[in-house]
Amino acid sequence: MTVVRVVGTGLIGTSIGLALSHKGFRVLLSDPSPTAQALAADLGAGAVDDTTAADLVFVAAPPDVAARVVADQLRQWPDAVVADVASVKQRVADQIRGLVDTDQLRRYVGSHPMAGRERSGAVAAQADLFEGRTWVVCPQDGTDPAAVGLVQQVAHDAGAAVVTMPADEHDAAVAVVSHLPQLAASVVAAQLRDLPDEAIALSGGGIRDVTRIAESDPMLWTQILAGNASSVTPVLQRVVAQLDAVARSLGQLAADDAAASGSRGEVARLISDGQLGHARIPGKHGAAPATYATVIVPIPDEPGAFARLFNDVGDAGINLEDLRMEHGVGAPVGLVELSVLPAAVDRLRVVLEDKGWSVHE
Secondary structure, three states: OOEEEEEOOOHHHHHHHHHHHHOOOEEEEEOOOHHHHHHHHHOOOOEEOOOOOOOEEEEOOOOOOHHHHHHHHHHHOOOOEEEEOOOOOHHHHHHHHOOOOHHHHOOEEEEEEOOOOOOOOHHHOOOOOOOOOEEEEEOOOOOOHHHHHHHHHHHHHOOOEEEEOOHHHHHHHHHHHHHHHHHHHHHHHHOOOOOOHHHHOOOOHHHHHHHHHHHOOHHHHHHHHHHOHHHHHHHHHHHHHHHHHHHHHHHHHHOOOHHHOOHHHHHHHHHHHHHHHHOOOOOHHHOOOOOOEEEEEEEEOOOOHHHHHHHHHHHOOOOOOEEEEEEOOOOOEEEEEEEEOHHHHHHHHHHHHHOOOOOEO
16 A cells, blocks of 8 residues: 655645545654644544654745755655645756755656645545546656656545646646636735726626636745746736737727827737637637537526436436536626537537426527
8 A cells, every 4th residue: 555645634635635635645743733633634634743754745835945855855765755735846856956865866756746726725625636637747857767657646536637837837728727817816806906886796607717727825925926927927028018909909099189090900819819829728628629519597596496407408418518508697696607529519409498497599
């Protein structure tokens, strides 16, 4: 049986413990806070144990202290593979290189599970947090292949889809696909602070989608962004340049400026580029992007309504590819968007209408 030690029992650390404990691993827990580690143990993430050696140590510490904790674990457990799960990889690896010797460095493997929640702490942990999510493994030059293989296997056992790439490529990628979305959500949400209540009441699905992750922990994200500043900065500079161009164009249009010729094209180009970029996001299960047909079904806000709708879809023998829900304004109803393959949309509409649902395309 592989023995895994988890150092740091916040959201990610406790979720790792839960996932692996449910898969039959022996998990040992350690945290500077006795209360935090006791809570993780009470939740079933493992056992509090500071003396037993492990085969693999996961360091789930904040990015600004991850390197020091990894170095401490490499020294304390000379036979263990040590992996961190920080969302910044190159800077942490560079710091570790300056803290340990070459033999110890062979046992270090950088990794990053691409999973999380807006809530933090052990109480927000989930055993299935990594199911179907990408877990990036970033070995360094000289890392023991057996150490890399162990981290890859355990990440796979936790339910993740494992991807291996160099640390600098990882940091450049997450600057766009993870760190930029956080900043964009926070910037948009910040515009709501002083908006009149009457305007806030108009909030719909668009603003909810864009700002969903704006509830994230400011301290953690300050550490993440500072740790990946060299990769995030050029991305932000490109975004600022694009927004500046659109702002100038809209300003010219608002002023009915003679120089506004071409301004509409500037705006349309940004929207079009956004469509092309969005189309590249992988589809279900990491497959190529697919085009789905969507129907909208108003659903009453009452117990059992969702179950009845899903049962009716199941009775039609149709597989749901995606779904989302938006609460109606001023009425106790929700608007459920059901996405299916285009060939199935007519049958879905007929079946649901026969069952008494109102269906809109």
